[in-house]
Amino acid sequence: MRRLAPVCLALAAALLGCSSGNGTGGGGGPAGAAEQPASGGPAAERQITYTTRLPIARYSYTAAEDTAIESAQQVLTRRCMRTYGIAYEPAKPAPRAAKPADRRYGLSSASEAARFGYHPNSDAGPPPPQPDLPTDALPVFYGKRGSVTGARDKVMYKGKEVPADGCFGQSVRKLSKGYDDPAGAAVASRIATGSYEKSLTDPKVKDGFRKWSACMRNSGFQYKSPMEPLNNPAFQGATVSGKEKKTATADVRCKGKTELLGIWFTAESSIQQADIKKDAEALEKLRTAHRKKAEAARRIVAEG
Structure with missing residues (x-):
């Protein structure tokens, strides 16, 4: 089965309104942002x-x-934890050295290709920190998921029952x-993932693949499409080999020479626009729901 681009799946998650799993922060990027500086400073x-920038992104939450x-x-x-006599303050996320380049269509950054090959950008920073709480208080935060005893029925804290998914899970709900x-959200997610698959059969994209493949062949690499090196088992180990870096660098260079990224983006945008028209009513309802939820969230924050 052809593997979907990781960012394709990330967009689907954003459309569903997924929150950070550990409750310590971290959100998506602005839907209107067109460019981001790569790692390595202003130059x-x-x-x-x-x-x-894809049309369906208008129906995800903004930053x-x-x-x-x-x-x-x-x-x-915080309010929930206080009812158990626990003082809780969310941990501040560690600063990120760089924002990874967009990989919806595979590699797009020459600097990342040269350093990391097809591996993730390790400059993106550590995962969000865990809540700064005593061990015995973690089940109150996480519920059954944080219980060291592996509780199946109820989680108790000092004689008081804890929500099954903890204070954080209860707050999300x-x-x-x-x-x-x-x-x-299901409509938007279907469009976000389906448009990527449809784009692979677009005549202009397929022609772009052929030109990209010819460019790669001239550099000594035999690949029919940009998805092939992404799925190469030799490039999925713990370390980044010299061959992987050379392949990745040629990959990005050939995308630039053939203008494949722009062609692919234009083709998928057109597909999404057609799909959005078919489900405009459902998507507008989703966008309204997002706005109302954000307004409710702002009221809660204002109340403190």
Whole structure:
């Protein structure tokens, strides 16, 4: 089965309104951002983003909405933890040295290719920190997931029952209740993932693949499409080999020579626009739900 681009799946998650799994913050990028600086400082290459400029991205949460919702989740979690006599403050996320380049269409950054090959950008920073709580308080935060005893029925803390999914999970549910639109999110997710698959059969994209393949062949690499080196088992180990870096560098260079990234983005945008027209009513309902949820989140944060 052909593997979907990781960012393709990330966009689907954003459309579904997924929050950070550990409750310590971290949101998506702004839907209107077109470029981001690559790692290496102001003089580094400029990276064009594709995922957040696709038409369907208009129906995901904006960066400001994500921030409001995550902040509200923390306020509700803090209130819940207080009922158990636990003082809780969310941990501050570690600063990220760089934002990884957009990989919806495979590699797009020459600097990342030269350093990391097809491996993830390790400059992106560590995962979000865990909540700064005593071990015995973790089950109150996480519920059954944080219980060291592996509780199946109830989690208790000092004689008081804890929500099954903990204070954080309960806070996510409280904020989502009455606002989330699963049906609309499913439509948006289907468009976000389906358009990528459809784009692979677009005549202009297929012609771009042929030109990219010819360019790669001239550099000594035999690949029919940009997905092939991504799925090469030799490039999925713990270390990045010299061959992987050379292949990745040629990959990005050939995408530039053939203008494949722009062609691919244009083709997928057209596919999404047609799909969006078919489900405009459901998508507008989803966008309205997102706005109302963000407004509710801002009210919770204002109340403190």
